Amino acid sequence: MSALFPELERAVPSDDRPALRVGPDALTYAELARAAGALADRVGRVGGAGRVAVWATPTARTAVAVVAALLAGVPAVPLNPRTGERELAHILGDSAPDLVLAGPGDELPAGLAALPRIDVELTGPEAPPGAAPVDPETTALVVYTSGTTGPPKGVLLSHRAVAASLDALAEAWSWTADDVLVHALPLFHVHGLVLGILGPLRRGGEVRHLGAFSVEGVGRELGDGGTMLFGVPTMYHRIADALDGDDRLTKALAGARLLVSGSAALPVHDHERIAAATGRTVVERYGMSETLMNTSVRPGGGPRPGTVGTPLAGVDLRLVDEDGSELGEFDGETVGEVQVRGPNLFSGYLNRPDATAAAFDGDWFRTGDMAVREADGGVRLVGRKATDLIKSGGYKIGAGEIENALLDHPGVREAAVTGEPDPDLGERIVAWVVPQDRERPPSDEELAEHVAGLLAPHKRPRTVRYLDALPRNDMGKVLKKELSASG
Ligand code: MCA
Numbered sequence: 373m374s375a376l377f378p379e380l381e382r383a384v385p386s387d388d389r390p391a392l393r394v395g396p397d398a399l400t401y402a403e404l405a406r407a408a409g410a411l412a413d414r415v416g417r418v419g420g421a422g423r424v425a426v427w428a429t430p431t432a433r434t435a436v437a438v439v440a441a442l443l444a445g446v447p448a449v450p451l452n453p454r455t456g457e458r459e460l461a462h463i464l465g466d467s468a469p470d471l472v473l474a475g476p477g478d479e480l481p482a483g484l485a486a487l488p489r490i491d492v493e494l495t496g497p498e499a500p501p502g503a504a505p506v507d508p509e510t511t512a513l514v515v516y517t518s519g520t521t522g523p524p525k526g527v528l529l530s531h532r533a534v535a536a537s538l539d540a541l542a543e544a545w546s547w548t549a550d551d552v553l554v555h556a557l558p559l560f561h562v563h564g565l566v567l568g569i570l571g572p573l574r575r576g577g578e579v580r581h582l583g584a585f586s587v588e589g590v591g592r593e594l595g596d597g598g599t600m601l602f603g604v605p606t607m608y609h610r611i612a613d614a615l616d617g618d619d620r621l622t623k624a625l626a627g628a629r630l631l632v633s634g635s636a637a638l639p640v641h642d643h644e645r646i647a648a649a650t651g652r653t654v655v656e657r658y659g660m661s662e663t664l665m666n667t668s669v670r671p672g673g674g675p676r677p678g679t680v681g682t683p684l685a686g687v688d689l690r691l692v693d694e695d696g697s698e699l700g701e702f703d704g705e706t707v708g709e710v711q712v713r714g715p716n717l718f719s720g721y722l723n724r725p726d727a728t729a730a731a732f733d734g735d736w737f738r739t740g741d742m743a744v745r746e747a748d749g750g751v752r753l754v755g756r757k758a759t760d761l762i763k764s765g766g767y768k769i770g771a772g773e774i775e776n777a778l779l780d781h782p783g784v785r786e787a788a789v790t791g792e793p794d795p796d797l798g799e800r801i802v803a804w805v806v807p808q809d810r811e812r813p814p815s816d817e818e819l820a821e822h823v824a825g826l827l828a829p830h831k832r833p834r835t836v837r838y839l840d841a842l843p844r845n846d847m848g849k850v851l852k853k854e855l856s857a858s859g
């Protein structure tokens with residue numbers, strides 16, 4: 373049994389504390405212990421299950437599936453159910469799951485249909501068999517994340533890292549069993565799955581997932597007992613847009629104990645609009661798939677738009693200059709790369725010792741994020757080392773993977789991808805395309821569908837610009853700065 377969920381171990385058949393609610397499905401701690409316990413037993417018994425894929429729809433069954441895999445000590449690979457064929461083939465080839473957990477009605481794509489499948493049920497026997505203890509260094513999750521080039525890499529997150537990061541957040545936010553977390557984040561990334569599902573279950577509190585994001589849903593659940601909200605900046609932007617004239621929403625937000633934003637920078641304008649309407653300051657925290665959470669603004673410490681706060685308990689953080697020397701200045705000006713170390717770090721990239729080695733400077737992980745330190749130690753992120761990483765809607769997307777997908781379209785001769793500021797998405801993916809046939813270029817929609825079908829819908833270009841040639845330097849490298857300037 374994994375030590376991640378003491379409250380599940382403690383749950384007795386009469387434990388009717390609410391654990392999770394997603395759409396129409398609600399489970400108490402006793403019900404979750406039964407359903408996940410029974411499934412854990414089955415997962416553990418499937419011939420040496422090395423890894424288990426989870427068809428990570430925004431449902432209670434996904435939460436049960438992941439908890440079951442963790443209880444059994446079998447690494448779970450959450451899959452975005454909208455993943456396109458090429459990306460799915462890569463993830464399945466790389467992670468080689470022995471079986472797949474899915475909802476009974478879920479239709480799985482061909483790549484998964486060949487695997488043994490267990491349908492996840494929300495019920496189980498009163499006393500499910502207990503699982504053996506799980507070594508904290510065992511991989512809990514394999515989460516796929518984009519790099520600047522090539523296909524996504526599988527980030528190996530141990531039970532130890534998950535527990536350490538969730539406990540550090542609990543301390544920073546005074547997060548307890550009394551909290552009722554509301555969110556609508558996807559369940560195949562760290563934010564929604566680790567913080568948004570495993571977090572409340574580790575504390576013994578409740579999570580209410582909306583199934584799909586809507587401002588109305590946020591207002592409803594926060595107005596009906598929700599104490600915390602987790603979201604990406606795009607969600608807070610949409611909430612800020614809706615606050616004007618919506619008294620119910622304003623009251624619901626004002627009544628929450630904690631509003632937390634992460635995955636990308638929350639623009640000061642949205643901070644200010646929310647604070648002005650509700651009197652509440654949105655708390656920003658900074659993390660990464662590879663590091664889980666690194667820093668957070670502490671609640672009640674006054675408004676700090678623009679900073680992501682100070683390091684969490686157990687996390688060492690330093691800024692490093694171009695030569696790799698540590699910067700000591702807390703002057704709000706000297707920019708360096710953020711490097712971190714601590715028990716929250718991942719164990720490496722699956723099958724990629726080269727990438728793992730390149731990501732570390734000794735035991736320090738190179739985040740690729742550029743920041744300054746304020747006089748009080750607060751970290752202010754100012755950019756990224758790689759311009760080829762785009763954050764859109766809180767998703768990290770590598771320009772290279774989209775360029776490769778575009779080049780596979782028969783109507784595309786050359787392609788380059790950049791990110792442009794977008795008030796809703798933070799950054800919008802822009803494709804610069806030299807068509808094979810200038811007279812008949814493929815349409816914007818056709819290219820968006822092509823990328824969505826191969827990779828994932830959130831990786832599709834939102835804007836396509838057609839050119840006769842891409843600007844290149846003498847070495848043939850595309851000059852992306854010139855592209856953005858010409859937009
Ligand atoms: C539209 N759709 C399409 C196409 N056009 N599908 C296929 N082909 C097309 N051409 C569909 C989509 O599938 C979707 O369907 C709907 O249209 C809208 O999709 P989209 O435009 O992508 O939605 P959006 O409005 O842009 O979504 C905004 C969002 C979303 C809800 C904020 O971006 C989101 O959930 N972001 C969260 C990202 C996140 O969790 N990041 C964490 C990673 P349908 O409506 O049916 O779905 S970062 C992390 O974990 C670290 C550790 C951290 O720090 O947190």
Ligand code: AMP
Pocket residue numbers: 517562633634635636637638656657658659660661662680739741753756763766767768
């Ligand atoms: P991912 O690799 O998808 O987990 O995304 C991690 C990246 O998201 C980090 O390296 C940062 O660039 C960015 N990020 C996460 N939280 C914040 C935040 N609060 N403010 C700005 N950027 C953030």
